[in-house]
Amino acid sequence: MKLTTTNRRTFLKTSGQLLIGFNLLPLAFCQTKETENILIDNYSGIPERPHIDRNLIDSWIRLDADGHVTILTGKQELGQGIRTALIQIAAEELDVDLEICHIINGDTGQTANEGYTAGSNSVEGSGKAIRQAAAEARLVLLKLASEKWGTEITGLQVKNGVIQGGPDQKISYWELLEGKYLEEKISSEAPVKDHKDHVHVGKAIRRDDISKLVKGEPHFVHDLRLPDMVHARVLHPPVYNAKLVSIDLDNIKDQVGILKVIEDGSFVAIIAKRDFQAVKAWQQLKESSKWDSSKLGPLSEALFEDMKANANPPQMVEDSPGILGKINSSSKKIKADYQRPYHMHASTGPSCAVAKWDDDYLTVWSPTQGVYPLQNSLADLFGLEKEKIRCIGMPGSGCYGHNGADDVSAEAALIAKHYPGRPVRLQWMREDEHQWEPYGSAMAIQLEAGMDESGKILAWDTNIWSDTHSTRPNGKAGHYVSARHLKDPFEFQKGGFSGGSYRNATPLYNIPDKRLQLHNYDGPLRTSALRGLGAYGNIFALESFMDELATEVEIDPIAFRIKNLDDDRAIAVLETLASKTGWDSKGKKPGKGYGVAFSKYKNSASYFAVLAEVEINKAEKSFKLTKMTGVIDSGQCINPDGLKNQTEGGMVQSASWTLLESVQFDENGILSKDWSSYPIMRFMEVPEIEVHIINRPELPPMGAGEAAQGPVAAAIANAVFDGTETRVRELPIKAEKVDWGNV
Amino acid sequence: MAEWLGRGLQNLVQRFESARDLNKNKETLFSFFKEGFFVFKWYLNKILFFNIHVLFNASPSIPCYAPLKIDRFEIRGINGILIFHWIQNNMTVKAQLDLNGKRVQVEVDEDEPLLYVLREEFGLNGPKFGCGLQQCGSCMVLVDGEAVPSCIQPCKSFEGKKIETIEGLNTINGLHPLQEAFFEEQAAQCGYCLNGMMIAGLGLLRSNPKPSDNEIREALEPVICRCGTHTRFISAIKKASQKSAKF
Ligand code: FES
Ligand code: FES
Numbered sequence: 001m002k003l004t005t006t007n008r009r010t011f012l013k014t015s016g017q018l019l020i021g022f023n024l025l026p027l028a029f030c031q032t033k034e035t036e037n038i039l040i041d042n043y044s045g046i047p048e049r050p051h052i053d054r055n056l057i058d059s060w061i062r063l064d065a066d067g068h069v070t071i072l073t074g075k076q077e078l079g080q081g082i083r084t085a086l087i088q089i090a091a092e093e094l095d096v097d098l099e100i101c102h103i104i105n106g107d108t109g110q111t112a113n114e115g116y117t118a119g120s121n122s123v124e125g126s127g128k129a130i131r132q133a134a135a136e137a138r139l140v141l142l143k144l145a146s147e148k149w150g151t152e153i154t155g156l157q158v159k160n161g162v163i164q165g166g167p168d169q170k171i172s173y174w175e176l177l178e179g180k181y182l183e184e185k186i187s188s189e190a191p192v193k194d195h196k197d198h199v200h201v202g203k204a205i206r207r208d209d210i211s212k213l214v215k216g217e218p219h220f221v222h223d224l225r226l227p228d229m230v231h232a233r234v235l236h237p238p239v240y241n242a243k244l245v246s247i248d249l250d251n252i253k254d255q256v257g258i259l260k261v262i263e264d265g266s267f268v269a270i271i272a273k274r275d276f277q278a279v280k281a282w283q284q285l286k287e288s289s290k291w292d293s294s295k296l297g298p299l300s301e302a303l304f305e306d307m308k309a310n311a312n313p314p315q316m317v318e319d320s321p322g323i324l325g326k327i328n329s330s331s332k333k334i335k336a337d338y339q340r341p342y343h344m345h346a347s348t349g350p351s352c353a354v355a356k357w358d359d360d361y362l363t364v365w366s367p368t369q370g371v372y373p374l375q376n377s378l379a380d381l382f383g384l385e386k387e388k389i390r391c392i393g394m395p396g397s398g399c400y401g402h403n404g405a406d407d408v409s410a411e412a413a414l415i416a417k418h419y420p421g422r423p424v425r426l427q428w429m430r431e432d433e434h435q436w437e438p439y440g441s442a443m444a445i446q447l448e449a450g451m452d453e454s455g456k457i458l459a460w461d462t463n464i465w466s467d468t469h470s471t472r473p474n475g476k477a478g479h480y481v482s483a484r485h486l487k488d489p490f491e492f493q494k495g496g497f498s499g500g501s502y503r504n505a506t507p508l509y510n511i512p513d514k515r516l517q518l519h520n521y522d523g524p525l526r527t528s529a530l531r532g533l534g535a536y537g538n539i540f541a542l543e544s545f546m547d548e549l550a551t552e553v554e555i556d557p558i559a560f561r562i563k564n565l566d567d568d569r570a571i572a573v574l575e576t577l578a579s580k581t582g583w584d585s586k587g588k589k590p591g592k593g594y595g596v597a598f599s600k601y602k603n604s605a606s607y608f609a610v611l612a613e614v615e616i617n618k619a620e621k622s623f624k625l626t627k628m629t630g631v632i633d634s635g636q637c638i639n640p641d642g643l644k645n646q647t648e649g650g651m652v653q654s655a656s657w658t659l660l661e662s663v664q665f666d667e668n669g670i671l672s673k674d675w676s677s678y679p680i681m682r683f684m685e686v687p688e689i690e691v692h693i694i695n696r697p698e699l700p701p702m703g704a705g706e707a708a709q710g711p712v713a714a715a716i717a718n719a720v721f722d723g724t725e726t727r728v729r730e731l732p733i734k735a736e737k738v739d740w741g742n743v
Numbered sequence: 744m745a746e747w748l749g750r751g752l753q754n755l756v757q758r759f760e761s762a763r764d765l766n767k768n769k770e771t772l773f774s775f776f777k778e779g780f781f782v783f784k785w786y787l788n789k790i791l792f793f794n795i796h797v798l799f800n801a802s803p804s805i806p807c808y809a810p811l812k813i814d815r816f817e818i819r820g821i822n823g824i825l826i827f828h829w830i831q832n833n834m835t836v837k838a839q840l841d842l843n844g845k846r847v848q849v850e851v852d853e854d855e856p857l858l859y860v861l862r863e864e865f866g867l868n869g870p871k872f873g874c875g876l877q878q879c880g881s882c883m884v885l886v887d888g889e890a891v892p893s894c895i896q897p898c899k900s901f902e903g904k905k906i907e908t909i910e911g912l913n914t915i916n917g918l919h920p921l922q923e924a925f926f927e928e929q930a931a932q933c934g935y936c937l938n939g940m941m942i943a944g945l946g947l948l949r950s951n952p953k954p955s956d957n958e959i960r961e962a963l964e965p966v967i968c969r970c971g972t973h974t975r976f977i978s979a980i981k982k983a984s985q986k987s988a989k990f
Contacts, residue, residue: 079933079970206929213934214922216869216910220935223868256852276852276859279875348873348881348969349935398933398970430874641929645975649932652971675878675967683960686973 046070054112057140057182060133061090064181066174067161069096071103071130074114075122076369077209079398080705081642082122084207088200088638089127093134093192095158096173098200106371106393116370116472118401118529121605123638123701135190137182144176145169195636195697202697204641209395221367221394222352226423229354230259231275232415233282234426235268235289236436237485239669240526242293244268251288252281262418265487266291269415271424282429295667296524303523304339304444307465311519314463317502318516326459326513330450332552338447338541339730340713341662342525343440344678349397350428351404351437355412357420362389366409367396373474374406378413381477381490400653402472402528404428404437410473410480434678435670436481439663440530441467442523443501445541449511455553457564459513462505462542467523469500469533481526494522500533504710507542508600509564525665532709535601536654539710540717540731543597547718548727557596557718558583567600569633572694573609574598577631580692581611591616593623593723597714599707606707607633607694610651612715613687616723618743622735623723625655625687625716633694634704643704644691650708651689656681658713662732838899843911849898857893857901858882861908869909869938873967880939880966884908890946890962909941921945921990924983925976932970939966944980948990954980 051059051072062070071090077083087101104110106117114126138158145163146153148171157164161173195201213219237244244266252261252270257277262269268285272278298306320326327333354365362384368374371391379386391409399405408428416424428436444465450458471494473479478490502518530536550560558578562571577596578584586594593616598609613627632647660679664671672678713731721727726738836853839846842865849864856875861867861884873881875894882894885907893901912919918926921941931937940963947954947962954962959980968976983990 079931081932206926207931210929210931210934211918211926213931213937214909214918214925214941215913216867216908216938218868220868220871222871225866274852274855274859275863276855279859280852280854346969347935348879348933348967349871350873395933397935400969427872430876430878645929645932645972648974649971652973653969656971674876675874680967680969681971681973682967683963683973683977686960686971689974 048110050109051112054129055185057133057137057184057186059112060130060186061094061137061182063137063173063177064179067100067172069094069101069161071101072111073103073122073126073130074106074112074372075126076106076117076367076371076393077395078117078369079395080122080646081207081639082117082126083209084205085123085638085642086127086130088203088205089123089131090134092198092200093131094138094161094173096161098205100161106368107391108371108375109390109392111371113372114370116373116474118369121703124605124703127638127701129186131192132186132188132190135192136184136186136188139190140182140184141173141176145171148176198697201636201638202695203639205639207642219395220349220352221354221365221396222349222427224354224365224394224425226354226356229423229425230271230273230419231278232269232271232412232424232426233278233429234411234415234432234482235270235282235285236432236481237266237293238291239293239296242266242291245290245292247285247290248288249285252284255281260419262415264414265489266485267414267482267487269411269426271415271419275425275427279429293668296665296669297667298524299666300341300662300664303442304465307442307444307519307521307523311465311521314517314519316516317518318506318514320459320513320515323459323461323513323515324448327448327450327461330458331453332455332549333448333450334545334548334552335446335448336541336545336548336727336729338445338537338544340443340537340540341731342442342523342527343530343536343657343661344434344663344672345400345403345437345440345530346678346680347397347399347403347433347437350430350433351408352396352425352427353405353409353412354423354425355409355416356423357413357416359420360384360388362413362416363392364389364409364413365392365394366412367394367399367405368409369399369402369405370472370474373472374409376475377406377473377477377479378410380475381410381413381480381483382417400531401440401533402438402470402530404433406473407436407480407482410477411482414482414486430675431673434673436526438471438526438528440533440536441469441501441527442525443534443537445505445537447541447545449545449549451549451553453553455550455555455560455563457507457509457511457549460507460509460511460515462502462514462516462538463519464502464505464517464534464538465519465521466501466534466537467521467525467527468494469503469527469529471526471528500529503533503538503602504535504599505538505542506603508567508570508603509546509561510566511564525663525670531650531653532601532706535599535706536657536709536713537731539597539599540658540713541729543599543711543714544717544727544729546597547595547714547721551721561596561598569607569694569696570598570600573607573631573633576692576694577609577611577629580631580690581629583611588722591618591723593719593721595715595718595720595722597711597718599711601703601707601710605634605703608647608707608711610708610711610715612712612719614716614719614723616743618740621738621740623720623738625659625685625719627688627690628655628712628715629690629692630708630712631692631694632704632707633696634707635699635702636697637693637695638701640693640695643693646705647691647708648689650706651691651712652681652686654709654712655687655716657709657732658716659685659732659734836899838902840898840901840906841904842906843908851898853897853899855898856895857884857898857906860898861893867908867910869942871935871938873935873939878967879936880943881936883939883942883966885942885946885949888946888949890943890965892965907945909938912941912945920986921948921980921983924986925979928975928979928982930972930975930979932972936966936968936970936972940968940976940979944976944983945990948980948984952988952990953984956981
């Protein structure tokens with residue numbers, strides 16, 4: 001007996017005794033929350049179709065559904081508000097209201113390949129493409145209307161997607177298109193609007209997704225509930241490179257709800273009906289497993305010494321022959337060594353992904369920063385053609401770089417392969433996240449400079465020791481930790497060190513002679529991209545050193561910076577900071593410390609200057625960061641509130657890294673496994689935050705998401721020095737590093 | 744009831760899927776045979792037959808359980824088959840919960856923390872798994888007006904208490920003042936921590952509708968936000984406190 005129906009969604013298979021089928025079930029019995037939540041994005045106005053060529057308008061802007069605009073971007077929403085900003089840009093050029101716009105983020109089945117959402121370049125990159133496509137779309141539509149009416153384009157006007165010619169000439173974009181796609185090429189000749197005519201760009205448009213979040217509507221990949229979905233956990237080894245010796249799987253197999261236990265080399269995972277059943281089994285597996293592991297090292301105490309002793313021979317990034325001679329012959333010269341420890345991304349929500357195999361087709365719903373790189377790397381992992389893999393980007397918990405998002409996606413796919421036909425949801429446990437994410441590398445930075453009597457810097461020499469800041473799995477399965485644990489393991493090939501290590505190491509200051517050498521180092525911990533990459537450590541060092549130089553010649557730190565700058569926008573952020581904070585009247589006050597710092601992120605993106613204020617409590621031998629004021633210039637500002645929000649967040653996060661954080665480990669593995677062994681900044685310690693924007697609507701927008709990380713670290717160090725006379729050069733800046741006898 | 748059956752059906756589908764697997768994988772048969780099915784077939788709103796299938800026990804050492812008693816139920820739709828299955832398992836417990844003003848019942852593993860039940864049984868998204876260690880506050884719910892984590896305490900221990908989540912805040916006329924304030928202040932970046940912030944804030948506003956900055960900080964201290972949105976959360980709660988006198 002088999003009941004066939006036209007609209008059933010679920011196929012039920014035979015069990016031997018019963019042959020069953022359903023119809024009308026969704027109607028009758030499935031009106032529960034669970035089924036309502038299956039669709040995360042409730043706008044289904046356009047049918048899915050692949051993008052063909054990134055040079056076509058259709059790859060970015062679609063007007064398929066009557067009265068709606070769909071924008072496509074290859075970039076992911078990471079909490080930075082990119083969806084809203086890109087909608088503003090498109091709506092601006094198209095002359096439509098924001099309310100009718102929708103956006104689809106990275107999906108290999110639909111959107112263009114825009115690589116990774118990283119390096120603060122989404123608005124610069126995707127925004128530019130979308131702006132051009134939207135302008136082109138508008139032009140194409142105007143041409144259509146002018147042909148239809150036999151009028152000149154110049155006489156036409158557009159209001160919310162309706163073109164108006166003469167008194168009774170009125171037609172909407174959608175009526176004009178009659179269901180056709182915008183398949184024209186983007187000529188880049190379509191004029192974009194003058195910023196003076198902007199109505200959406202530059203406005204503090206509220207993010208619509210926040211209105212959904214406050215109601216508890218599904219949003220994250222964690223909230224995805226697909227029909228017949230099952231739940232998985234993966235048992236990671238206790239430490240890098242450990243090999244599984246034995247594990248008691250039999251006990252687990254009999255447990256209620258356990259659907260599958262997977263053991264492939266040292267890769268162990270379970271699939272269960274319910275999430276908690278998987279968690280319970282994971283706990284038991286963890287307890288019953290025995291591993292053979294080698295010792296981790298060098299340990300924290302010896303790390304920086306080892307870096308200097310065992311790094312690769314230096315790579316000359318920027319040379320200036322005879323620089324040391326120039327420094328030595330300068331009338332003022334100093335040298336200093338700075339350090340930053342390993343830091344974590346430490347996302348609030350653990351990494352999570354859903355994967356499903358249908359025959360040899362794989363679909364992965366992932367919080368990755370790049371759906372196409374994920375597709376490439378999964379193709380390598382499974383030896384499968386890319387075309388058989390679809391990666392759909394979904395929001396995850398904020399990632400701030402390469403965290404566990406890619407690993408969990410690959411693991412979900414590995415696990416789902418053992419349970420085909422069913423979506424498998426894998427969520428990491430807190431300790432998986434803390435122990436297995438790739439950290440921001442520890443770094444040592446040595447700076448040496450010479451000045452003349454007046455405080456003009458003449459020569460500057462930089463040496464950096466660092467592990468890599470990028471091991472993103474762009475096409476290489478060996479970059480997934482679990483791929484290395486399989487019976488037939490993939491090998492991890494570091495693939496050279498990236499330029500991320502010396503990001504922002506070259507001072508923007510006007511210095512005639514500069515040298516930069518990089519000493520690449522293979523450290524004990526897994527590392528990759530963390531917000532700002534090497535810029536965080538490099539700017540901490542550079543801007544702390546600027547303060548040391550200013551102290552040496554006894555010049556006000558802002559004046560000293562301006563003296564050595566000839567970039568007007570750099571000077572403007574510093575001057576604005578001084579005026580907004582009443583810098584000139586701050587002077588020296590007992591029990592207070594003030595510190596400033598500045599950078600132009602990547603020396604090519606946003607300008608950011610910051611003042612940190614600390615309160616010193618000599619009796620208790622402690623200090624408190626009380627306030628930070630930032631000034632940012634990101635060129636044309638698309639959404640001032642979004643820019644502020646992201647900058648405030650970057651400032652607090654960097655303050656947390658700078659004051660509190662350092663990944664702890666011993667020879668048996670990572671010790672920072674949760675929030676008590678890796679404390680981050682919470683409310684009682686969060687300072688007051690103020691952000692000012694210098695908007696330059698006439699200039700192109702520039703990346704801003706990582707601008708605050710480095711300067712905040714240096715500003716705090718400088719403030720602590722100002723208040724205590726102790727120069728802390730080793731992060732994190734803790735009260736015990738201050739020489740309290742000297743205060 | 745509809746919800747209950749809906750869930751039963753979902754489990755059923757999974758059961759049958761695993762049954763297919765079982766033929767290959769004999770070890771897991773036991774848990775499967777601890778259950779049975781009611782089968783209904785109906786046509787044009789009439790029940791044609793009602794059958795109980797007890798799946799017989801393969802092993803004599805495992806007792807065969809009687810089906811649960813079902814008092815009343817409704818079937819809508821025109822025709823089809825409905826199968827309702829039961830599981831008898833000595834590790835499961837029944838819990839009666841007062842969730843967002845409704846009385847609901849679940850039957851789950853006795854150790855299962857409330858968080859999993861809220862997300863999986865009731866499809867809620869507000870409470871989230873962050874650490875499972877009562878360290879981060881992502882999973883906060885309001886219990887008798889107080890913000891508490893839900894990631895460790897078993898579901899059963901919440902019986903007789905009033906449980907509220909942010910989903911319960913929506914009013915017929917739209918957003919609750921707290922939701923409004925969070926939206927207006929644009930208090931979120933990724934938003935993963937938002938639930939904890941709102942619940943911790945609500946717990947505070949219930950007992951102290953006009954809190955000071957410091958009281959807000961203290962109340963939100965248990966909740967982690969890695970995006971650094973803290974100052975906006977403080978402003979949002981302040982704003983909410985100005986919007987309403989009672990929460
Ligand atoms: S998930 Fe409950 S406190 Fe972190
Ligand atoms: S907004 Fe991302 S964790 Fe708080």
